[in-house]
Amino acid sequence: MELxxxxxxxxxxxxxxxxxxxxAARLHISQPALSxxxxxxxxxxxxEVFRRTSRHVELTPAGQxxxxxxxxxxxxxxxxxxxxxxxxxxxxxxxxxxxxANAVAELTPVILEEFGRRHPHVDIQMKQFAFADPLAGLGxxxxxxxxxxxxxxxxxAIEWCPVLDEGRVLILSERHPLAQYPAVTVEMLIxxxxxxxxxxxxxxxxxxxxxxRDGHAVRIGAEVxxxxxxxxxxLTGQGIAFTQSSSQRYYSRPGLAFxxxxxxxxxxxxxxxxxxxxxxxxxxxxxAAQNVCRCHNGAPTQFPLR
Amino acid sequence: MELxxxxxxxxxxxxxxxxxxxxAARLHISQPALSxxxxxxxxxxxxEVFRRTSRHVELTPAGQxxxxxxxxxxxxxxxxxxxxxxxxxxxxxxxxxxxxANAVAELTPVILEEFGRRHPHVDIQMKQFAFADPLAGLGxxxxxxxxxxxxxxxxxAIEWCPVLDEGRVLILSERHPLAQYPAVTVEMLIxxxxxxxxxxxxxxxxxxxxxxRDGHAVRIGAEVxxxxxxxxxxLTGQGIAFTQSSSQRYYSRPGLAFxxxxxxxxxxxxxxxxxxxxxxxxxxxxxAAQNVCRCHNGAPTQFPLR
DNA sequence: TGCTATCGATAACCCAAAGTTATTGATGAG
DNA sequence: CTCATCAATAACTTTGGGTTATCGATAGCA
Numbered sequence: 001m002e003l004x005x006x007x008x009x010x011x012x013x014x015x016x017x018x019x020x021x022x023x024a025a026r027l028h029i030s031q032p033a034l035s036x037x038x039x040x041x042x043x044x045x046x047x048e049v050f051r052r053t054s055r056h057v058e059l060t061p062a063g064q065x066x067x068x069x070x071x072x073x074x075x076x077x078x079x080x081x082x083x084x085x086x087x088x089x090x091x092x093x094x095x096x097x098x099x100x101a102n103a104v105a106e107l108t109p110v111i112l113e114e115f116g117r118r119h120p121h122v123d124i125q126m127k128q129f130a131f132a133d134p135l136a137g138l139g140x141x142x143x144x145x146x147x148x149x150x151x152x153x154x155x156x157a158i159e160w161c162p163v164l165d166e167g168r169v170l171i172l173s174e175r176h177p178l179a180q181y182p183a184v185t186v187e188m189l190i191x192x193x194x195x196x197x198x199x200x201x202x203x204x205x206x207x208x209x210x211x212x213r214d215g216h217a218v219r220i221g222a223e224v225x226x227x228x229x230x231x232x233x234x235l236t237g238q239g240i241a242f243t244q245s246s247s248q249r250y251y252s253r254p255g256l257a258f259x260x261x262x263x264x265x266x267x268x269x270x271x272x273x274x275x276x277x278x279x280x281x282x283x284x285x286x287x288a289a290q291n292v293c294r295c296h297n298g299a300p301t302q303f304p305l306r
Numbered sequence: 307m308e309l310x311x312x313x314x315x316x317x318x319x320x321x322x323x324x325x326x327x328x329x330a331a332r333l334h335i336s337q338p339a340l341s342x343x344x345x346x347x348x349x350x351x352x353x354e355v356f357r358r359t360s361r362h363v364e365l366t367p368a369g370q371x372x373x374x375x376x377x378x379x380x381x382x383x384x385x386x387x388x389x390x391x392x393x394x395x396x397x398x399x400x401x402x403x404x405x406x407a408n409a410v411a412e413l414t415p416v417i418l419e420e421f422g423r424r425h426p427h428v429d430i431q432m433k434q435f436a437f438a439d440p441l442a443g444l445g446x447x448x449x450x451x452x453x454x455x456x457x458x459x460x461x462x463a464i465e466w467c468p469v470l471d472e473g474r475v476l477i478l479s480e481r482h483p484l485a486q487y488p489a490v491t492v493e494m495l496i497x498x499x500x501x502x503x504x505x506x507x508x509x510x511x512x513x514x515x516x517x518x519r520d521g522h523a524v525r526i527g528a529e530v531x532x533x534x535x536x537x538x539x540x541l542t543g544q545g546i547a548f549t550q551s552s553s554q555r556y557y558s559r560p561g562l563a564f565x566x567x568x569x570x571x572x573x574x575x576x577x578x579x580x581x582x583x584x585x586x587x588x589x590x591x592x593x594a595a596q597n598v599c600r601c602h603n604g605a606p607t608q609f610p611l612r
Numbered sequence: 613t614g615c616t617a618t619c620g621a622t623a624a625c626c627c628a629a630a631g632t633t634a635t636t637g638a639t640g641a642g
Numbered sequence: 643c644t645c646a647t648c649a650a651t652a653a654c655t656t657t658g659g660g661t662t663a664t665c666g667a668t669a670g671c672a
Binding site: 002066 | 308309310311312314351352353367368371372374375376378379382383385386387389390391392393394398400582583584
Binding site: 325326327337338340341342345358359360361362363 | 647648649650651652
């Protein structure tokens with residue numbers, strides 16, 4: 001019996017939510033089918049990857065080790081498809097650019113254009129990642145280069161260079177009482193429910209403004225994985241959230257209000273890449289980004305706080 | 307329709323021998339099944355990967371680009387299996403060591419032992435590669451580290467460090483007239499048919515002793531991909547061949563004779579690794595190899611020429 | 613202790629698709 | 643022009659991944 005990408009996809013899905021029923025739903029198959037396939041995977045691999053009772057599912061140590069490799073394998077397959085798509089469009093070169101939310105805002109198209117002018121034979125695929133992966137695919141090879149927003153977990157394999165500094169603002173329903181204020185302070189928000197990003201701690205905390213709360217715990221009104229989920233939660237009044245100020249121009253929509261927050265630190269956007277996968281094309285892309293933002297003299301582009 | 311490892315395996319097989327019939331035979335399926343699956347792959351990828359008539363099969367430019375990625379994807383899958391096997395044996399760590407022929411001969415087990423003593427939790431998988439891949443899997447991630455034998459095509463991503471220097475000897479059937487000589491010269495072999503290794507030019511030529519032939523063309527008696535095929539060809543008298551002198555101790559078998567060759571340059575064996583995948587484990591392995599052979603002061607272990 | 617809700621495993625069945633053999637049709641060689 | 647080669651097509655068989663229905667184990671709770 002041979003290994004098969006489907007088995008890996010199923011495995012990763014179950015590993016993600018540790019629940020056969022929900023994973024099956026996400027995969028658009030029935031729960032028994034998923035159970036059978038996971039057992040088949042375990043047979044093919046020769047190890048039990050999950051320890052499961054009728055009440056609990058968890059990865060075995062073997063499962064954890066395998067999960068990392070499975071993710072890489074799936075990323076490689078994804079990349080194969082991407083290269084094929086590029087080739088189909090007559091472009092021999094290919095570069096996958098990961099990003100989160102609105103990337104580096106208005107600078108994004110400028111950088112792409114700058115790069116495209118120098119490398120017209122390269123097909124660029126922009127690929128968005130959810131909050132759960134602030135490295136925007138750099139971690140497992142899903143992306144060659146990425147627009148990210150620190151704070152990032154320190155990782156010797158990842159290098160980055162700031163491109164854009166902007167302020168952070170409050171985003172809330174326009175029916176929320178605070179929406180009328182021209183500006184607020186973090187203290188005024190201490191008891192407000194926040195919309196939290198499902199993300200690694202350092203990222204989640206940064207966007208909840210934990211550093212500005214003087215140790216006060218955060219009330220969580222909703223948990224979200226993507227920008228749109230976040231906006232949805234805010235619109236329906238489940239909570240408020242901080243966001244980079246460029247969101248006002250990218251995600252403005254009826255019923256949504258933005259309010260300046262006094263004293264709140266800003267957000268930096270950066271180009272990032274893997275030190276061990278710095279192909280010439282990646283380097284060229286980073287250079288293009290640096291040229292555009294002129295951060296090679298240490299000063300990323302500054303946008304007004306509001 | 308989703309991409310599937312089977313399709314990639316089939317694709318690579320056809321790309322290798324550019325012949326549907328033979329590829330199908332190697333894959334143990336019928337030729338029509340293979341044709342259908344390749345067409346399916348092309349549909350999934352959205353590009354034609356082969357240009358084919360009833361007389362000729364060749365990769366399209368798109369196919370070439372995709373082949374590289376497909377190989378990497380398959381290697382990643384292979385690695386997933388390997389890690390699973392390791393985990394099944396209760397070893398959380400894993401290292402795949404590629405090698406060609408008899409690796410670094412008697413030093414191999416010593417190095418493995420040295421490394422194993424320092425890293426008992428790491429499961430080492432030795433993986434042999436055919437002559438076609440003198441980089442022993444370093445090229446596409448099939449191996450983390452490898453025992454190779456220069457000459458290698460210069461590649462900035464690959465670094466290596468010599469471990470062992472040994473002479474080269476002639477290998478021939480004991481019924482061959484020259485088998486009686488205590489030693490021969492290359493001039494005496496100019497008109498002898500040689501067994502050639504199916505390998506990149508620099509490697510193939512080195513093992514044919516082209517540098518010692520003063521420009522005389524080589525008569526090719528057989529083409530082989532592996533050591534055993536080579537010995538088989540020599541035993542059946544299809545040709546003679548040069549080999550590292552340690553072969554006398556590793557591949558000695560009834561009917562086979564080894565003869566010293568005066569003036570023939572030696573062969574170096576080395577540890578090699580990818581600069582961009584030099585994980586701590588890889589570095590430790592290289593260190594172990596260096597410690598064992600003491601080549602850190604520039605002098606790889608010397609074996610007597612005969 | 614026993615009831616209930618939850619959730620993964622098992623069973624029985626169905627059907628899509630990968631495989632088979634037989635054949636066609638195109639093409640390069642002599 | 644004929645023959646041999648080789649990929650594509652056709653008609654079919656079979657494998658196995660999917661389904662629904664059901665079971666059995668367990669945590670929560672009165």
